[in-house]
Amino acid sequence: MRLLLVEDEPDMAALLRAALAKHDFVTDHVPSIEYAIEAIETVAHDLVILDRQLGDGDGASLIALIRKRRPHTPIVVLSAMGGANHRIEGLNLGADDYLAKPFVVDELVARLRAVLRRPSQVETAPLAIGNLSLDLNHGDVFIDGVKVDLPRREYLVLESLMRRSGRTVRRAVLEEDVYGSDDEIQSNSLEAHISRLRRKLAEAGSTVEIHPVRGVGYLLRQS
Numbered sequence: 001m002r003l004l005l006v007e008d009e010p011d012m013a014a015l016l017r018a019a020l021a022k023h024d025f026v027t028d029h030v031p032s033i034e035y036a037i038e039a040i041e042t043v044a045h046d047l048v049i050l051d052r053q054l055g056d057g058d059g060a061s062l063i064a065l066i067r068k069r070r071p072h073t074p075i076v077v078l079s080a081m082g083g084a085n086h087r088i089e090g091l092n093l094g095a096d097d098y099l100a101k102p103f104v105v106d107e108l109v110a111r112l113r114a115v116l117r118r119p120s121q122v123e124t125a126p127l128a129i130g131n132l133s134l135d136l137n138h139g140d141v142f143i144d145g146v147k148v149d150l151p152r153r154e155y156l157v158l159e160s161l162m163r164r165s166g167r168t169v170r171r172a173v174l175e176e177d178v179y180g181s182d183d184e185i186q187s188n189s190l191e192a193h194i195s196r197l198r199r200k201l202a203e204a205g206s207t208v209e210i211h212p213v214r215g216v217g218y219l220l221r222q223s
Contacts, residue, residue, distance in 0.1 A: 001116065001139070002177075004045040005029045006036045006062065007078075008054045016049070017180065019105045024139065024152040025112075027180045032056045040069055047112060050095070052079040052086075063094045074115040078103065127162040130207035130222040134162055143204045153178055154197040157190075161210065161220035170217040194218060 003020065007013040008031045017027045028043065030036045033056045039045075040062070048066055052059045059079070066073055074096045079086070082100025090098045096115045099108060127134040131144045139155060141148045150158065160177035161169055171190065178193070179185055198210050211219045 001046040002026045004039055004048045006059055007051045008032060023109050026156065033062060036062055037065065040066055044070060045073060047074045047116060050075055050077050052077060052081045060090055060093055067094050076112060076115060129162060129165045132206050132208045134159060143206050148204050153193045157193050157197055161218060165220045168213045168217050168219045174217065
C-alpha cells in the first residue's frame with residue numbers, strides 16, 4: 001500500500017514514516033497544502049493521512065479536491081485539532097476517519113487497515129500470470145494456490161512487474177513504486193531485492209521469471 005502523508009512537523013513525519021514502514025506501508029511525505037495538491041494530481045495513492053494545522057492553511061481544505069480527483073481514495077485526518085466539533089467537521093467534510101494527536105501508533109495502523117477494508121472501497125481483481133497470482137486487496141502472493149511470504153519491498157517489486165507483465169519496466173519506474181519519496185535509495189538496493197525475489201520464485205516453483213534488460217530495467221514473463 002502506498003500512502004500520502006500530509007504533515008508539516010518533520011519529527012512527526014519521520015516517526016510516522018518509520019512506524020508505517022514496519023507495517024508494510026510505503027509513505028510519500030509532503031509538508032504543505034501546495035505540495036499535497038501536486039501529489040494528489042500526479043500520483044494515485046491508496047490512502048491519504050492528513051494533518052489540519054499546516055503552515056499554508058487547514059489541511060481539511062484538501063478533502064474536497066481528493067474527493068474530486070481520487071473519489072475512492074480513503075482519507076484519515078490525524079490532527080491536534082481533536083475536539084468533538086473538529087472531528088465532526090472533518091467527517092462531515094468527507095474524511096473516512098479522524099484521529100486526534102497524541103495517538104498510539106498501533107491504533108492508527110488499525111484504523112488505516114479498517115478504512116482500507118471497508119466494502120465501499122473498490123475491490124481489485126487479482127493479478128495473475130502463469131501459476132503466479134497476487135491478491136492486491138490483501139497483499140498476498142500465491143504460486144499454484146500456495147501462499148508465498150515476501151518482505152514488503154520484494155512484494156512491491158513483484159506488484160510493479162506484474163502490473164506490466166510482458167513489458168520492460170524501467171528502473172526508475174520500479175524505484176518509484178517501491179520506495180517512498182523520502183527514502184534514501186542505495187545504488188544496488190533494487191538489484192538486491194530483485195535477486196532475492198527471483199530466487200524465492202524459483203524455489204517455490206513459479207513458471208514466471210524476471211529477466212534483466214541491460215541498461216533499461218526488468219521484464220516479467222512466463223518461462
